Amino acid sequence: MxxxxxxxxxxxxxxxxxxxxxxxxxxxxxxxxxxxxxxLDLYTLVQELEDTYGTKMSDEQAAEILTVGQAIDFVLAxxxxxx
Numbered sequence: 001m002x003x004x005x006x007x008x009x010x011x012x013x014x015x016x017x018x019x020x021x022x023x024x025x026x027x028x029x030x031x032x033x034x035x036x037x038x039x040l041d042l043y044t045l046v047q048e049l050e051d052t053y054g055t056k057m058s059d060e061q062a063a064e065i066l067t068v069g070q071a072i073d074f075v076l077a078x079x080x081x082x083x
Contacts, residue, residue: 006072013048017041027069053079
């Protein structure tokens with residue numbers, strides 16, 4: 001799994017959930033400020049990442065993730081730690 005793989009999954013999920021153009025989503029994209037995602041939107045993204053990559057994210061960890069890039073970093077750190 002590469003950084004681009006995780007970015008693409010997040011991009012497609014957010015585009016579907018929030019009805020935005022996937023091309024507008026990059027690593028610097030902020031969930032709340034740029035995409036107007038609410039806590040339910042972020043919860044479903046966390047669930048998607050956990051289901052897809054076998055990661056676990058606490059509520060505290062999720063609250064600290066503000067950008068797409070930070071979410072990618074989290075997933076990559078979790079998957080490399082477990083392998």
